[in-house]
Amino acid sequence: ETGVTQTPRHLVMGMTNKKSLKCEQHLGHNAMYWYKQSAKKPLELMFVYNFKEQTENNSVPSRFSPECPNSSHLFLHLHTLQPEDSALYLCASSQDKGGGLAYEQYFGPGTRLTVT
Amino acid sequence: KNEVEQSPQNLTAQEGEFITINCSYSVGISALHWLQQHPGGGIVSLFMLSSGKKKHGRLIATINIQEKHSSLHITASHPRDSAVYICAVRSWRDDKIIFGKGTRLHILP
Numbered sequence: 082e083t084g085v086t087q088t089p090r091h092l093v094m095g096m097t098n099k100k101s102l103k104c105e106q107h108l109g110h111n112a113m114y115w116y117k118q119s120a121k122k123p124l125e126l127m128f129v130y131n132f133k134e135q136t137e138n139n140s141v142p143s144r145f146s147p148e149c150p151n152s153s154h155l156f157l158h159l160h161t162l163q164p165e166d167s168a169l170y171l172c173a174s175s176q177d178k179g180g181g182l183a184y185e186q187y188f189g190p191g192t193r194l195t196v197t
Numbered sequence: 198k199n200e201v202e203q204s205p206q207n208l209t210a211q212e213g214e215f216i217t218i219n220c221s222y223s224v225g226i227s228a229l230h231w232l233q234q235h236p237g238g239g240i241v242s243l244f245m246l247s248s249g250k251k252k253h254g255r256l257i258a259t260i261n262i263q264e265k266h267s268s269l270h271i272t273a274s275h276p277r278d279s280a281v282y283i284c285a286v287r288s289w290r291d292d293k294i295i296f297g298k299g300t301r302l303h304i305l306p
Contacts, residue, residue, distance in 0.1 A: 083239075083241065121298075122298070123199070123201075123283075123295075123296035123297060123298050123299070124283065124285070124296040125296075126293075126294050139293075171240060173240075185230075185242050185245050186230075186242055187242065188232075188239060188240035188241065188242065189239070190239040191239060191240075
C-alpha cells in the first residue's frame, strides 16, 4: 500500500463514452502525475500538477482532460477515445516543488483501460 | 535509439541467484530512478540516485555518472522478486523524464 489509490481499477468504454479516472493520495504531497503505459512501450508522462497548477502537459491529445481540485485529488476525464488509447493509466504523487523525478514518486495501482 | 537503454530485456533465473540489471543513458541527468512494476500493474519506486550507491535489503543500486550507467542488483533472488524493473532519468537538457522499456525478471522456485 503506497498511500495512492486509483479508481476504478478496470474500465471498459466505447469510443463515444465519457468517463473519469480518479486518483487520491493520502501522503500530504504537493505534486501529482498521470502516466500512460501502453503494451511493450516505455512509461509516458502525461500531466504534472504542482499545488493544483498544471506544470507539464506532454503533448497529450485534448480527449484527455485532467483536473486537480486540490493537492490530494487528481482526475483524468476521458471522452471520444480511440482503441489505441487502451493502456494502463498510472497516477503518482511526490513532495516536489517542480514536478518530475528529482523527488521520489509514489505510484497508485493503475487503471487498466480498454477502449472498444 | 532510446536515450535510456536497459539490458537484458528479459531475464529468467533460479531462486537464490545474484541478479544484475543494467541501464545506460545518453543524456545529462539530474537523477536516476529504479522502479519495480508487479504483474498487476502497480509501481513501486525502489531507488533514486544521483551518485554512488544505495542499498535497501537485498537490493543494491549503483550509478556511474561519468560512464552514464547504472546497475540494479538483487542478492539471494526470490520468486516474489519477479516483476518488471524500469530505469528512468530526468534530462538536464529539456527537463523531460525518459523511461527505459523495462527488464522483465522471472525467478523460478
